[in-house]
Amino acid sequence: MKGFVQDIEDLAVKNDEFRRVIYTAKHCQLVLMALKPKEEIGAEVHKLDQFFRVEEGAGEAVLNGVRTVIRTGFAVVVPAGIKHNIINTGSVPLKLYTLYAPPNHRDGVVHHTREDADADNEHFDGKTTE
Template identity: 40%
Template sequence: MTIKDIGPEPQSFDLEKATVANTDYRSVAWSGKYLQLTLMSIPVGEDIGLEAHPETDQFLRLDAGRGRVQMGSAKDRLDFDREVEDGWAVLVPAGTWHNVTNIGDEPLQLYAVYAPVHHAPGRVHATFADAERDEASGGDEPPSWSVQPARQASDQHA
């Protein structure tokens, strides 16, 4: 199942089926003016990478697999540590250092809602390395028509 990001136009689809069917590390499914939906697949033993988004809140929901969520106010102070699985939600406040690690024996399938929009519309990254390269080259920027904070701080990565 492939979802085409049609930008800030009305859209509907079976989100759980799309999330479970997604095999890409990250695939942008819908980009609105104020928020964005991405589908993610994290391979066994891998993670999303320790990061913090200073101006972006995130909502994550797991639709398959088991994970470990770690969050905190600093990259060396991750005092929130929980095991999560299918059906669980994870809420990441802006500026919070966070990581999600696949601790199960199957891909960890989840979706993420970003507010404000965080990635280029329709962008697909097959792997974590692809996502890192795209971000480092400046190719994964929010669209000009999305509403962004007046002062934009850069994401932080460990």
């Protein structure tokens, strides 16, 4: 079977990596993320749309300077061109997943920490999971 069918909540909650690309299709990409307490993704702007879903923890979503408290069960949609950041404001890891449309990272890439992600100037190279 082509495609991705798994328990995304379980995968997200068990993930301890800052970023783990788990599936890349031609037009979208599924990525797990875990932010340590007080850690943030870092303010960024994409030329693509992005969706976040919080599976565990609490934090803030910042979209064009507007801060909104987020917690387990919250979704955040970031249209292309919007400056955004996700910040863990809690005392436990913030576990989430994100969808990029179109893909943004190399398929299968794992960044153990934000520092690893910042040091790796990788981008989607056109190769999909299948």
